[in-house]
Amino acid sequence: MAAIAVFNPKGGVGKTTLAINLAWEAAAMGNRTLLWDLDGQGDSTDILVDSRQPPRMDATRLMHGIGDIAAHIVPSKVAGLDVLVPEEDMRRTDNWFVHLAQQQRLNRLLLQIKERYDRIIIDCPPGLGDTARRLLLVADLIIVPVIPAPLAVRGLERVRSYVVQNRGRHAPILPVFSMVDRRRSLHKAALRDHPDWPVIPMTSGIEHMTSRKLPVGRIAPASAAAKVFHQLWNGIDAKLCQMRLARAAPGLANLAARDAQAKAGAPLTASPMR
Ligand SMILES: Nc1ncnc2c1ncn2[C@@H]1O[C@H](COP(=O)(O)OP(=O)(O)O)[C@@H](O)[C@H]1O
Ligand SMILES: [Mg+2]
Structure with a gap:
């Protein structure tokens, strides 16, 4: 029902990390994600x-109408969370998105996916290529992880000016400080300039996600980092409800029921698209 793009044209700023942990939070709240x-x-x-x-x-x-996007959706290790597996070659994805947009079918494709899921978190590629450009215009909310340094903040400005120029009344853009080290003076100064932006700290717990291959909420549920992602998701969810794009999550009771189902051997896929 709501599509949230996690985007910054710069690579290595924490997009994937943020997308995974937000998706985990969404699923943990009982949303089909x-x-x-x-x-x-x-x-x-x-x-x-x-x-x-x-x-x-x-x-x-x-692009040639062969096959179905649903064939590339697989269940993840997390109950209630599915993953849409990417094409390897970004140029081919770009061509497909241009084609979809030219035929005014991108919105329809997104609506088709939205029918099956409560929350869609999009882990965008770096760069402002055709895929990102088209997606930014159809997403309901754009989250931009920003490393607190002058050049990284410029990435946010590029997103803003692109969306404003092309969509006019655009989706809300939520900047989030990423990989923050409060001992560094540049980071401290950036945080002082934007005291209302959420802050994700640089921590080894988050870094370990790549070796443990699990979201922070699973690796270290009581850690400060897990709490940050939890609070951030609550804020995003409240915003979506305020925008009337989402119903309140069904909550933990539902999740417990689904976990029990999963343990009993039922398929984990949140909502198979057939
Ligand atoms: N808050 C953080 N603390 C520690 N390491 C982080 C943090 N956020 C991201 N990383 C690490 O930084 C690298 C780049 O992050 P990633 O999420 O892949 O960025 P992007 O998707 O923007 O390229 C990864 O190795 C990731 O584990
Ligand atoms: Mg990434």
Whole structure:
């Protein structure tokens, strides 16, 4: 029902990390959640999906109307969270998105996915290529992780000016400080300039996600980092409800029921698209 793009044209700023932990929070609150991995590197798929050979998207075939995007959605290790596996070649994804937008079918595709999921978190590729450009215009909310340094803040300005120029009344853009080290003077100064932006600290717990291949909420549920993601998600969810894009999450009782189902051997897929 709501599509949230996690985007910054710069690479290595924490997009994938944020997308995975927000998706975990959304699913933990009982939402049917999809993490749409749109980066050809497939980092979020690698962390969240057990399969060694998840069904990679074939953007050229999809562009020619062959096959179905649903075939590339797989259950993750987390109950209630599915992953849409990316195409490897970003140029082919770009061509497909241009084609979809030209035929005014991108909105329809998103609506089709939104019917099956309460929350869609999109892990965007770096750069302001065709895929990102088209997506930014259809997302309901844009979250921009920003490393507190002058050049990184410029990435946020690029997002803002692109969306304003092309969409006019645009989706809310939420900047989030990422990889913050409060001992560093540049970081401290940036935080002082934007005291209302949420802050994700630089921690080894978050770094370990790549080796443990699990969200922080699973690795270290009581850690400060897990609490930060939890609070951030609550804020985002409240915003979505305020925008009337989402119903309040069904809550933990529902999740417990689903976990019991999963343990009993039922398929974990939040909502298979058929
Ligand atoms: N808050 C953090 N603390 C420690 N390491 C982090 C943090 N956020 C991201 N990282 C690490 O930084 C690297 C880049 O993060 P990633 O989320 O992949 O960025 P992007 O998707 O923007 O390229 C990864 O190795 C990730 O584990
Ligand atoms: Mg990434």
